[in-house]
Amino acid sequence: MSRHDISLTVNGTEHELTVEPRTLLVDALREDLGYTGANVGCDTGRCGACTVRVDGDAIKSCTTFAVQTDGASVETVEGLADDGDLDSLQAQFQENHGLQCGYCTPGMLMTADTFLQDAEDPSRDEIREAIEGNLCRCTGYHNIVDAIEDTAGLAGQSQ
Amino acid sequence: MSDSENPTAEDVFGSAVERQEDVPLLKGEAQFTDDVSLPGMTHLAVRRSDHAHARIVGIDTSSAEAMEDVVAVFTGQDVEDSGVPNAIPTAWDLPNLVQPQYKMLATDKVRHEGDGVAAVVAESPRVARDALERIEIEYEQLDHVTEPSEAVDRDVPPVHAEAEDNVAFDFELGDAEAVDDAFAEADHTASVDLRLPRIIPNAMETRAAVADYESTTEELRIWMTSQNPHLHRMLMSAATLGIPENRLQVIAPEVGGGFGSKIYHYPDEAVTAWSSMQLDRPVKWQATRTESYQTDCHGRDHETTAEVAMDDDGTVRGLRVETHAGIGAHLSQFGSATPSYLYATVLSGQYTIPAIHARVVGAFTNTTPVDAYRGAGRAEGIYVIERAMDVAARELDMDPVEFKKRNLVPAEEFPYESAAALVYDSGEYERGMDTALDHIDYEALREEQEELREEGRYIGIGVANFVESAGLSPSEAAGNLGSQAGGWESSIVRFDSTGTVTVLAGTADQGQGHRTTYAQIAAEELGVPLEDIEVVEGDTDRIPQGMGTYGSRSASVGGGSIARGAREVREKARRIAAHQLEASVDDIEFDDGEFHVAGAPDRSMHIQGIAHEAYLGHDLPEGMDPGLEVTDFYDPENFTFPFGTHVAVVEVDQDTGDIDIRKYVAVDDCGEIINPLIVDGQVHGGIAQGIGAALFEGASYDEEGHLETRRMDEYAVPHSTQLPDFETDNTVTPSPHNPLGVKGVGESATIAATPTIVAAVSDALQPFDIDHLDIPITPETVWRATGGND
Numbered sequence: 001m002s003r004h005d006i007s008l009t010v011n012g013t014e015h016e017l018t019v020e021p022r023t024l025l026v027d028a029l030r031e032d033l034g035y036t037g038a039n040v041g042c043d044t045g046r047c048g049a050c051t052v053r054v055d056g057d058a059i060k061s062c063t064t065f066a067v068q069t070d071g072a073s074v075e076t077v078e079g080l081a082d083d084g085d086l087d088s089l090q091a092q093f094q095e096n097h098g099l100q101c102g103y104c105t106p107g108m109l110m111t112a113d114t115f116l117q118d119a120e121d122p123s124r125d126e127i128r129e130a131i132e133g134n135l136c137r138c139t140g141y142h143n144i145v146d147a148i149e150d151t152a153g154l155a156g157q158s159q
Numbered sequence: 160m161s162d163s164e165n166p167t168a169e170d171v172f173g174s175a176v177e178r179q180e181d182v183p184l185l186k187g188e189a190q191f192t193d194d195v196s197l198p199g200m201t202h203l204a205v206r207r208s209d210h211a212h213a214r215i216v217g218i219d220t221s222s223a224e225a226m227e228d229v230v231a232v233f234t235g236q237d238v239e240d241s242g243v244p245n246a247i248p249t250a251w252d253l254p255n256l257v258q259p260q261y262k263m264l265a266t267d268k269v270r271h272e273g274d275g276v277a278a279v280v281a282e283s284p285r286v287a288r289d290a291l292e293r294i295e296i297e298y299e300q301l302d303h304v305t306e307p308s309e310a311v312d313r314d315v316p317p318v319h320a321e322a323e324d325n326v327a328f329d330f331e332l333g334d335a336e337a338v339d340d341a342f343a344e345a346d347h348t349a350s351v352d353l354r355l356p357r358i359i360p361n362a363m364e365t366r367a368a369v370a371d372y373e374s375t376t377e378e379l380r381i382w383m384t385s386q387n388p389h390l391h392r393m394l395m396s397a398a399t400l401g402i403p404e405n406r407l408q409v410i411a412p413e414v415g416g417g418f419g420s421k422i423y424h425y426p427d428e429a430v431t432a433w434s435s436m437q438l439d440r441p442v443k444w445q446a447t448r449t450e451s452y453q454t455d456c457h458g459r460d461h462e463t464t465a466e467v468a469m470d471d472d473g474t475v476r477g478l479r480v481e482t483h484a485g486i487g488a489h490l491s492q493f494g495s496a497t498p499s500y501l502y503a504t505v506l507s508g509q510y511t512i513p514a515i516h517a518r519v520v521g522a523f524t525n526t527t528p529v530d531a532y533r534g535a536g537r538a539e540g541i542y543v544i545e546r547a548m549d550v551a552a553r554e555l556d557m558d559p560v561e562f563k564k565r566n567l568v569p570a571e572e573f574p575y576e577s578a579a580a581l582v583y584d585s586g587e588y589e590r591g592m593d594t595a596l597d598h599i600d601y602e603a604l605r606e607e608q609e610e611l612r613e614e615g616r617y618i619g620i621g622v623a624n625f626v627e628s629a630g631l632s633p634s635e636a637a638g639n640l641g642s643q644a645g646g647w648e649s650s651i652v653r654f655d656s657t658g659t660v661t662v663l664a665g666t667a668d669q670g671q672g673h674r675t676t677y678a679q680i681a682a683e684e685l686g687v688p689l690e691d692i693e694v695v696e697g698d699t700d701r702i703p704q705g706m707g708t709y710g711s712r713s714a715s716v717g718g719g720s721i722a723r724g725a726r727e728v729r730e731k732a733r734r735i736a737a738h739q740l741e742a743s744v745d746d747i748e749f750d751d752g753e754f755h756v757a758g759a760p761d762r763s764m765h766i767q768g769i770a771h772e773a774y775l776g777h778d779l780p781e782g783m784d785p786g787l788e789v790t791d792f793y794d795p796e797n798f799t800f801p802f803g804t805h806v807a808v809v810e811v812d813q814d815t816g817d818i819d820i821r822k823y824v825a826v827d828d829c830g831e832i833i834n835p836l837i838v839d840g841q842v843h844g845g846i847a848q849g850i851g852a853a854l855f856e857g858a859s860y861d862e863e864g865h866l867e868t869r870r871m872d873e874y875a876v877p878h879s880t881q882l883p884d885f886e887t888d889n890t891v892t893p894s895p896h897n898p899l900g901v902k903g904v905g906e907s908a909t910i911a912a913t914p915t916i917v918a919a920v921s922d923a924l925q926p927f928d929i930d931h932l933d934i935p936i937t938p939e940t941v942w943r944a945t946g947g948n949d
Contacts, residue, residue: 036190041365042870044872047363080186086185093185094177097836099184100671100672101669102185102189102415103363109185132879132880133878135876137418137848138840139843140843141878142882144879
């Protein structure tokens with residue numbers, strides 16, 4: 001099988017790697033580069049546990065080939081914390097008990113973080129729509145919606 | 160959240176403490192099984208049956224073996240030839256239970272689509288999966304059956320030769336004669352047929368295992384997605400692999416949800432471990448989502464007829480229940496217990512029903528094994544009694560709330576012995592119902608309902624009461640009913656010599672927050688700050704014994720054990736304090752970590768300082784051994800009985816069949832609350848799964864016996880826009896026999912939510928003469944039932 005040399009910038013660090021054409025971005029991140037935050041929950045793009053940000057867009061890394069992202073800037077959950085401290089969204093997830101088993105959390109955070117970059121004072125319905133592509137089996141979403149709502153509220157206050 | 164910030168040790172029990180486990184999970188640094196990577200690790204994939212039922216004529220693995228980077232291909236015969244015990248056992252015996260051998264890989268026949276036939280070990284997971292397709296298997300197809308009643312009534316080839324009629328067990332509970340008398344004497348009877356479809360648990364993390372065998376020491380270490388690592392250790396030692404228990408280490412790292420599905424010993428981890436033993440290399444296996452759907456034990460699968468006898472005044476006289484329960488192609492560990500004792504014993508619900516009889520026929524079918532899924536047995540039982548009560552109220556033309564209230568077990572009747580063989584420990588059922596109804600204006604809603612019906616709009620109010628038998632203990636009682644496992648839980652509470660505390664717990668977390676709640680218990684009992692307490696779970700080499708996490712047992716049984724151990728540690732510390740302060744033990748008072756002499760508060764020692772003294776051993780009371788730790792085995796004297804009332808208000812759109820949940824109220828009584836944040840979280844998630852079963856979820860098989868719901872876009876796990884905000888509230892009725900007064904909350908809301916929603920939808924559709932609709936009540940179900948586009 002042919003191999004391709006690609007470069008990825010992950011959370012600001014540049015990596016060179018060699019992948020098969022069929023290597024998924026999530027596998028390149030997890031297996032080749034050691035970013036194990038993004039998880040594989042469904043292999044079909046439904047659950048969103050593998051969500052990462054590629055050039056600013058939240059995408060499902062289990063339905064993206066690594067070669068498609070050659071040269072891209074990738075952000076994963078590992079890049080959210082600020083110098084080791086939880087960022088505002090992560091802190092709100094903890095405060096509102098927005099996670100239980102935590103398996104969906106990395107993807108949920110990346111989707112919510114991307115949503116909050118453009119959303120000002122979102123309604124609960126808008127938040128629910130924003131995270132519709134990320135499944136959580138533990139929380140029933142209520143506290144996740146609370147966490148995202150509170151993060152938006154804090155951002156609004158600080159502006 | 161102001162009340163969650165640094166509570167003192169004294170008021171930490173009951174506080175909304177933020178979870179200790181969150182930070183690594185939020186940063187993506189937590190280690191799940193799939194994150195484990197070992198030098199020289201190989202990857203295993205399982206070739207599963209293509210058929211629901213077929214005889215294996217031949218297997219040719221040569222083409223797969225010839226592939227580059229394939230390390231080995233194993234068949235069921237290879238496992239058999241290795242001489243390991245190779246028999247996944249049941250953990251619950253019933254009279255005349257048929258127990259066919261459940262092998263790690265099939266040899267003679269495949270009995271459902273997910274049965275493993277061969278395994279490939281390769282240098283990468285992709286090569287292992289590619290090689291599966293090169294294995295050639297010749298089958299002789301057999302007729303198959305997927306519905307439980309058909310399996311025992313229709314002339315089909317048996318799933319197992321040992322059960323010609325496909326009956327795994329025929330179970331009865333209660334007094335059939337008393338029920339016949341009640342029905343003969345009662346003024347009215349009502350009846351309802353109920354189909355509870357298969358639920359796929361859908362833990363977000365699929366099952367996985369990483370096995371590492373060291374041939375030089377003959378030791379096996381296995382990381383796996385387990386709700387009960389000690390049970391897995393025991394079963395792999397005694398039943399499948401035959402490796403001595405003291406050379407087997409099972410580690411459950413972070414586990415991404417379980418809901419029952421990770422209790423059981425499956426063939427996959429046994430094959431993974433066995434392969435590592437053959438190859439002397441680390442082996443990793445992780446299920447794809449489709450494999451997970453095909454092989455994780457499903458829940459429910461009941462076909463039931465329930466009949467109620469009642470008098471004119473609304474007094475229930477008797478309940479008769481007949482159930483066919485599918486247990487799938489193999490008997491999983493609690494596949495016999497879940498539809499028998501865990502089910503029939505709660506059929507009395509919250510009500511005084513003088514005569515109850517239940518018969519359950521457990522049927523082998525060519526389907527994924529069925530076992531405990533969140534609510535296990537209790538969810539099915541409460542669904543039956545609540546639907547039956549709603550239909551009975553309708554028969555009497557009585558308001559369902561009034562009818563249910565009339566039949567509640569009164570608060571003064573506790574402990575209450577039901578006609579279904581349980582003794583409920585404590586309860587205030589009417590208070591629970593009233594508290595839930597306080598969240599809505601019931602009378603106003605009934606008026607609104609009348610008005611809206613005039614406009615062709617249909618709202619419905621559903622009120623469901625539940626009681627749950629939780630804890631799966633005590634051991635002796637469970638043993639008398641057939642359990643092959645203990646009902647106790649074990650812990651070690653240890654002061655380290657520098658004054659920090661290590662709590663080793665035999666339960667195993669999959670998101671419940673044990674590290675936080677257990678630390679709160681230890682902090683409360685020992686007067687030590689939370690940050691000085693480390694809770695350890697999920698490693699059989701660190702925690703000597705345990706039973707695990709299932710049946711809503713961790714807080715009550717596991718937490719109870721920690722409380723007992725901590726109290727014993729505290730009393731030893733008190734004796735050391737008395738000795739060193741030169742006072743009588745009876746004069747030593749304990750307050751927030753400090754021991755002091757009564758009336759002389761300046762003569763004091765802190766418990767963390769005493770820990771140091773205990774390990775120094777220089778100045779201990781005569782005859783006292785050094786050290787400050789206690790190993791506890793807590794075997795409760797009864798189950799605990801969480802209860803509550805849930806209320807839903809829905810609006811059903813007749814044109815589209817859409818169901819809008821306008822309001823959802825959950826009032827749960829789980830006894831004393833250790834952490835309200837976590838209790839709410841458990842309730843939220845439980846409601847979500849209960850609503851899922853009511854409106855969206857259900858696995859199905861096609862005519863060939865293939866699972867139709869194979870992927871997450873084919874099986875409807877509820878997503879964020881399908882669920883409402885939840886309103887939660889609690890009453891607190893402590894368990895009188897639990898050391899903490901705790902009852903447990905893990906399964907409660909899942910049990911309550913399904914009948915609540917179905918009651919609400921049925922209530923909305925009363926004008927269409929609909930008493931009951933089977934779940935999941937999809938828009939199509941509603942649309943057809945209300946006359947389609949007539």
